[in-house]
Amino acid sequence: MVFVPFAFVLFYLVSFLLDPYAKFWAEYSQRNFWNLLAEWCTSLVFCFLVSEASIFIHAKLNRSLPWTDRPLKRLVVEALFNMLAVMFIIFLNIVFIICIEKEDLSAPSSEDIKNLMQWGVVSMMISFMIIAINTGSYLVSNWKNSEMKVTEHKLREAELKQASVEAQLNSLKLQLDPHFIFNSLSILSELILEDQQLGYEYSERFSKVYRFLLVNSKKNTISLEEELKFLDSYIFLIKHRIGSGITFDIDVAPQSKALYLPPLTLQLLIENAIKHNSTNKNNPLTIKVYTQEAQILVVENSLALIENQNLRSFGIGLPNIxxxxxxxxxxxxxxxxxxxxxxxxxxLMDYEQ
Known part of the structure; x- marks a missing residue:
């Protein structure tokens, strides 16, 4: 409805500018009020139909043939449909005028043909003006939406980067923890004295853990298969540090290994379980990692809470995950x-980010 007054004014303005000396305008001021009112009402209905037809065609084509896909084809198709719509509306208008005024159907004069052609040109111009406005509005709206999506994407990337940095800081805390390093190196020195082959394997697993922490803690997601390979080395170190005070049971379906999760998820959950529970060989801490369905992974541990500990104290591990x-x-x-x-x-997620 917004375009109707615009189309109405434009209809008379363009008609006058095309031929200001036409007989129609020369006699315009001499016509009686009721005659003018009838003409204005007819013109208003005509402008309404042209406007609504143009808006309807534009909306339909936005869904079936967007400007962003094939702009040239869209321009040709929209112009063609609008021309056909305008011709059909003019035809209906002529039929209506003939029926109301009961004019005879004798051969039209040159003036009538001229007026009809002028009417068609003006109608086409109005239609194309509405197309231009609609298209401009659509492109501006599309551009705003694209900018909003880009801004949201950048914000999301920034938030992901921040969360990734937090995970990296958490892993760096583990790497630089003198306690962890001292215990690992102490165990390594003992193993080398007792069993050189086992000591060599321990040092290999130790280097794999830290290499993984350095390389993958910066990523948004990794495959479960990669996480489990890292976890295998990490569990190896934990078992030799804690001994029989902890047991692990890993049972993951093969199809789940191709899915994704944030890096260090399992390591942080296991570390969280060890942090809050006692590891006694008489009552060992049991940690299970298993799949219930392809996309559902469960990390379960038995409860043997250390005194003065509670499950509300997660540190930054679980909230980060x-x-x-x-x-x-x-x-x-x-x-x-x-x-x-x-x-x-x-x-688990079925795509990498």
């Missing part, structure tokens, strides 16, 4: 606590 899944538009992990177990259900 939660925020990274959220930022990656994945389903956030679920926590299930029973009197004897603590489970974290991780929903």
């Amino acid at each position: 939660m925020s990274r899944f959220e930022l990656l538009k994945g389903k956030t992990p679920e926590i299930i606590k029973t009197p004897t177990t603590y489970k974290v259900v991780v929903h």
Whole structure:
């Protein structure tokens, strides 16, 4: 409806500018009010039909043939449909005028033909003006949406980078933790004295863990298969550090290994379990990593909380995992606590980010 007044004014303005000395304009001021009112109403209806037809065609083509796909074809198709619509509306208008005024159908005069052609040209100009306005509005709106998406994408990337940095800082904390390094090196020196082959394997696993932490902690996602390879070396170090005070049970379906999760997810969850629970050989801490479905991975540990510890104290490990899944538009992990177990259900992602 916004275009109707614009089209109405434009119709008379362009008609006058095309031929200001036409007989129609010379006699215009001499016509009675009711005659003018009838003409204005007819013209208003005509402009309404032309405007609505143009808007309807534009909206339909936006869905079936967007400007961004094939602009030249879109221009030709929209112009053609609008021309056909205008011709059909003019035809209906002529039929209506003939029926109302009961004019005879004798051969039209040259003046009538001239007026009809002028009418067609003016109508086409109005139609094309509306096309131009609609197209401009569509392109500006599309550009704004694109800019909004780019801005949201940049913001999301910044948030992901921040979360990734937090995970990296967490892993660096582990790397630079003198306690962890001292224990690992002490075990390594003992193993070298007792069993050189085992000592060599320990040093290899030790280097793999730190290489993984340095390289992959900066990524947004990695495959579960890569995470499990890292976890194998990490568990090897943990077992030789803690001994029989901890047991691991890894049972992951092969099809799940091709799915993705944020790096260090499993390491942080295992570290969290060790941090909050005692590791006694008489009552060892049991940690299970298994899949329930292809996209559902569960990290479960038995509960033997250290005195003065509670499950509300997660450090930065679990909250970091939660925020990274959220930022990656994945389903956030679920926590299930029973009197004897603590489970974290991780929903794996089927694409790399």
